[in-house]
Amino acid sequence: MTNANLPRRSWIQRWHVKGFGWTALMVLLLIGSSKMTDVNVGMFFSNLDQFADLIVRMSNPTWDYLSVIIQPLIETIQMAILGTTIGTIFAIPFALMAAGNLVHNKFLRGFDRLVLDLVRTLPDLLLAAIFVAIFGIGSTAGVITLAIFSFGMISKLFYEVIETIDMGPLEAMESVGASKITIIWYAVLPQIMNQFVSYFLYTLEINVRASTVLGYLGAGGIGVYLQRSLNEFNYGATAVIILATIVVVLIIDGISNHLRRVLL
Amino acid sequence: MDEHLATFLRGAYEMEQAPIISFKHVSKVYSNGTVGLKDIDFSIPKGQFLVVVGLSGSGKSTLMRTINRMHEVTEGEVYVENEAVSAYKGRSLRTLRRRIGMIFQNFNLINRSSVEKNVLSGRVSYYPTWKSVMGLFSAEDKQKVVTSLNRVNMAEKIYARADELSGGQQQRVAIARTLMQDPKIILADEPIASLDPLTTKTVMDILKRLNQEDGLTVIVNLHSVELAREYADRIVGLRAGELVYDEPISAVTEADLNKIYQAI
Numbered sequence: 001m002t003n004a005n006l007p008r009r010s011w012i013q014r015w016h017v018k019g020f021g022w023t024a025l026m027v028l029l030l031i032g033s034s035k036m037t038d039v040n041v042g043m044f045f046s047n048l049d050q051f052a053d054l055i056v057r058m059s060n061p062t063w064d065y066l067s068v069i070i071q072p073l074i075e076t077i078q079m080a081i082l083g084t085t086i087g088t089i090f091a092i093p094f095a096l097m098a099a100g101n102l103v104h105n106k107f108l109r110g111f112d113r114l115v116l117d118l119v120r121t122l123p124d125l126l127l128a129a130i131f132v133a134i135f136g137i138g139s140t141a142g143v144i145t146l147a148i149f150s151f152g153m154i155s156k157l158f159y160e161v162i163e164t165i166d167m168g169p170l171e172a173m174e175s176v177g178a179s180k181i182t183i184i185w186y187a188v189l190p191q192i193m194n195q196f197v198s199y200f201l202y203t204l205e206i207n208v209r210a211s212t213v214l215g216y217l218g219a220g221g222i223g224v225y226l227q228r229s230l231n232e233f234n235y236g237a238t239a240v241i242i243l244a245t246i247v248v249v250l251i252i253d254g255i256s257n258h259l260r261r262v263l264l
Numbered sequence: 265m266d267e268h269l270a271t272f273l274r275g276a277y278e279m280e281q282a283p284i285i286s287f288k289h290v291s292k293v294y295s296n297g298t299v300g301l302k303d304i305d306f307s308i309p310k311g312q313f314l315v316v317v318g319l320s321g322s323g324k325s326t327l328m329r330t331i332n333r334m335h336e337v338t339e340g341e342v343y344v345e346n347e348a349v350s351a352y353k354g355r356s357l358r359t360l361r362r363r364i365g366m367i368f369q370n371f372n373l374i375n376r377s378s379v380e381k382n383v384l385s386g387r388v389s390y391y392p393t394w395k396s397v398m399g400l401f402s403a404e405d406k407q408k409v410v411t412s413l414n415r416v417n418m419a420e421k422i423y424a425r426a427d428e429l430s431g432g433q434q435q436r437v438a439i440a441r442t443l444m445q446d447p448k449i450i451l452a453d454e455p456i457a458s459l460d461p462l463t464t465k466t467v468m469d470i471l472k473r474l475n476q477e478d479g480l481t482v483i484v485n486l487h488s489v490e491l492a493r494e495y496a497d498r499i500v501g502l503r504a505g506e507l508v509y510d511e512p513i514s515a516v517t518e519a520d521l522n523k524i525y526q527a528i
């Protein structure tokens with residue numbers, strides 16, 4: 001067998017210049033940025049004993065505390081579900097408008113995407129802090145934060161799915177004389193529904209985890225109790241909260257993973 | 265013979281011969297400068313089985329889509345039942361499209377939906393959007409689904425999912441969907457290009473039957489010269505967007521058709 005008829009690779013391809021170049025650049029960036037920000041990796045290891053100390057003090061969970069945190073745990077899940085749902089409802093029209101294959105008006109689409117990009121740049125912790133300031137400590141601030149976060153994330157995931165659909169059924173529905181909304185209902189939604197539900201569940205997973213942290217800022221749910229126990233040095237209670245939260249997150253992830261596997 | 269009767273008969277005869285579609289000096293230039301159609305000028309009488317032949321890229325699909333305004337023309341005018349199609353807007357455009365059924369090479373069914381829902385979707389232009397979306401179809405129209413499926417011999421697949429069907433079966437369902445529109449005209453854009461010879465005959469026979477039994481005007485874009493000769497009442501040929509051939513089937517010769525397919 002001969003490879004004589006193959007073109008010769010250029011020296012850039014032969015010596016994998018691009019691959020090595022990018023790796024070297026990444027290593028340089030890592031070293032550079034840790035120098036500039038004074039991150040001291042050594043300190044992480046020298047303070048390990050404090051970490052161990054905390055673990056020891058938490059190793060006596062006060063299990064009675066469990067009955068106190070059932071209610072806030074449920075509230076955390078409710079916040080996540082409510083926030084994700086509200087965010088999704090608002091995301092759907094924005095996602096439809098951002099999809100290049102449905103909206104041919106470049107200006108409208110560009111404006112819509114600009115709004116979505118801006119929403120996504122808002123850090124959720126900052127949002128939580130602002131809404132706690134506005135609505136006071138409680139789950140309202142948490143739900144609104146999660147709704148805005150979900151809106152930004154889901155609208156982008158959704159419009160990227162919409163842009164991959166088969167346009168044939170849309171053409172057929174247009175040819176039977178269907179209105180725009182009817183076309184979307186009949187020809188677009190069935191093609192994207194499974195992926196929509198899957199992304200909804202994925203966002204819900206993230207939100208259950210995020211809402212435990214948001215509570216720490218006073219935005220309701222289990223995080224409020226976590227913060228309180230830490231302030232009171234009640235590490236036994238902290239341990240129970242962390243363990244219970246992990247269990248809940250694992251269960252939610254498990255359910256959602258299972259549903260997503262069934263759907264796709 | 266009674267003079268009135270003679271006038272009446274002449275009127276009836278003329279009505280029969282009145283064109284259902286006419287192209288008046290139609291040209292189409294795509295926004296990127298490609299010439300799709302060039303000064304197309306001919307008429308199609310009611311009840312004709314017209315086959316349009318021509319090389320790939322000669323403008324067959326473009327020609328077809330100017331009839332139901334899926335494409336806009338840049339010059340000239342297309343008339344359907346003596347009305348200029350450019351005059352239709354919004355709702356009235358949808359009622360124009362309702363009178364014109366369209367069949368596609370790739371069937372363009374909604375894969376994840378049932379055959380029943382696919383066929384019903386051909387009826388949506390008879391309902392306000394909210395009723396279509398809620399699926400509030402009348403009992404008669406649900407019965408009409410069965411009737412339409414029976415006409416293409418697909419009634420036993422009514423509850424199957426569209427993507428479980430073979431290509432030929434999908435195309436028959438697509439025809440049933442079109443029948444739900446109660447169309448006067450059927451446009452079929454290379455309806456058999458993805459089918460094997462046996463199913464090809466089934467689909468072409470159905471189109472011929474709709475033409476002969478229901479008096480529908482049928483326009484089919486075809487690649488195959490043999491099929492064109494077998495089914496057409498009249499053959500027109502396109503080359504580079506121009507009408508280069510137009511003969512009734514009795515006058516068509518093999519040599520003529522070969523010429524259409526010759527490169528320029």
Ligand SMILES: Nc1ncnc2c1ncn2[C@@H]1O[C@H](COP(=O)(O)OP(=O)(O)O)[C@@H](O)[C@H]1O
Nearest residue numbers: 294296298299300319320321322323324325326
């Ligand atoms: N959306 C479009 N934009 C630009 N050019 C197009 C478009 N659709 C078709 N064309 C061009 O118009 C010509 C006619 O195409 P078409 O009507 O699809 O031919 P056919 O159906 O006979 O294969 C071709 O040169 C094709 O490339």
Ligand SMILES: [Mg+2]
Nearest residue numbers: 324325326453
């Ligand atoms: Mg074509």
